[in-house]
Amino acid sequence: MAIGASLAAGISVPLADNTNLGWRGSLAVWAILAFIGFLVWIPQLSRISISDQKRNYKAAMKALGKAPKAWKIAFFMGLQSLTFYVILAWLPAIIQSRGYDADYAGWMLSLSQATGILGSIIIPLWAGKTTDQRSIVIILMLVESIGVLGLLLPSLGYIALWVSLIGFVLGGTFGLALLFIVLRSKDSDTATELSGMAQSIGYMVAATGPFIFGSLFDFTGGWTYSLILLFVVIILKMYMGIGAGKPGKL
Numbered sequence: 001m002a003i004g005a006s007l008a009a010g011i012s013v014p015l016a017d018n019t020n021l022g023w024r025g026s027l028a029v030w031a032i033l034a035f036i037g038f039l040v041w042i043p044q045l046s047r048i049s050i051s052d053q054k055r056n057y058k059a060a061m062k063a064l065g066k067a068p069k070a071w072k073i074a075f076f077m078g079l080q081s082l083t084f085y086v087i088l089a090w091l092p093a094i095i096q097s098r099g100y101d102a103d104y105a106g107w108m109l110s111l112s113q114a115t116g117i118l119g120s121i122i123i124p125l126w127a128g129k130t131t132d133q134r135s136i137v138i139i140l141m142l143v144e145s146i147g148v149l150g151l152l153l154p155s156l157g158y159i160a161l162w163v164s165l166i167g168f169v170l171g172g173t174f175g176l177a178l179l180f181i182v183l184r185s186k187d188s189d190t191a192t193e194l195s196g197m198a199q200s201i202g203y204m205v206a207a208t209g210p211f212i213f214g215s216l217f218d219f220t221g222g223w224t225y226s227l228i229l230l231f232v233v234i235i236l237k238m239y240m241g242i243g244a245g246k247p248g249k250l
Contacts, residue, residue, distance in 0.1 A: 011110075014103060060193045067250050072243035073180045074198040078205030079237040080173035083144075083230060087112060087166060089210040094223055098154045108163045115164045116171025123172030124179045133176065133183075137241030140176075141234050144169040148234070152227045173237070177202075177244075186249040194250060209233075 019025070064070040091112065092105035100108075123140070127133045143165055150162030181198055185191035216226040 011106075014106070060189070061197065064193060064197050064250065069184060069243060069246070069248065070194060070197060070250055071201075072240045073177070073184060073194065074201040075205065076173075076180065076237060076240040076244045077177040077198045077202030079233055079240060080170065080177055081202055081206035082209035083233055083237075084170045084174065085206055086209045086213045086230065087170065090213055090217075090226070091163070094151060094227075095159060097223065098159070100159070108159060111160060112163045112167030112170070115167035116174075119168040119171030119173075120175040121171075124175035127176055127179055128183075131247045133180070133245030134242045136176070137238060137245050140169050140172055141238040141241070145231065145234055148227055148230045152224065173241075176241070180244045184244070184248065184250050190250055 021029070088109070091109050092102065095105040095108050096102060123136065127136050130136075147162045147165035147169065150156055150158060150165070156162075177198070181195050182191055185194050213226045213229060216229060217223060220226075
């Protein structure tokens with residue numbers, strides 16, 4: 001999935017410009033691939049089975065709603081996804097505002113996705129070897145802060161470095177958020193319920209990110225306050241991640 005996203009980010013602009021397809025034609029290419037994936041998965045529908053277990057989902061959600069750790073996992077999921085969607089939506093525009101062309105901006109977005117692959121592999125493997133993931137959360141947030149600071153100060157240059165750091169952390173925190181669901185659940189049913197809570201609440205939080213980030217740019221005419229917002233998100237994410245990374249089961 002990450003490899004596909006990385007390739008799409010880098011190829012879309014050249015595909016639109018060099019083949020005269022335009023942005024609509026470029027998007028249509030990826031729509032064709034999505035349709036092929038849809039056809040591949042149709043036969044799998046017959047294999048879906050429904051559990052016969054009589055577990056009370058409503059009661060389980062009520063119990064999770066009273067657990068602070070469950071909320072911290074949910075908001076950690078949401079905040080890391082918020083940053084991911086902001087970068088996905090606005091990184092090319094930020095880079096172009098620094099004087100680079102659209103092709104370069106697209107490849108930098110592709111680079112962030114590619115380094116995210118490394119993060120999504122390395123961080124969960126590292127985190128799975130310890131019962132306490134709080135130090136990992138702190139290290140990731142420090143690395144992300146360096147990357148965002150690099151984008152905030154264009155005079156520093158080294159765009160590829162800052163983009164790589166941010167991408168690595170975003171891939172790592174996504175894998176870590178999913179791992180928290182497993183590590184903090186006492187059984188598979190709790191993991192299923194916690195996953196539903198974390199992803200539903202988390203993605204509701206994440207969906208606000210690109211809109212707020214872009215609105216700050218519209219109101220201020222620059223990226224400074226928008227990028228400062230990401231530092232605020234990093235602080236919140238660190239707090240939630242430290243709570244989620246603390247050993248213990250729900």
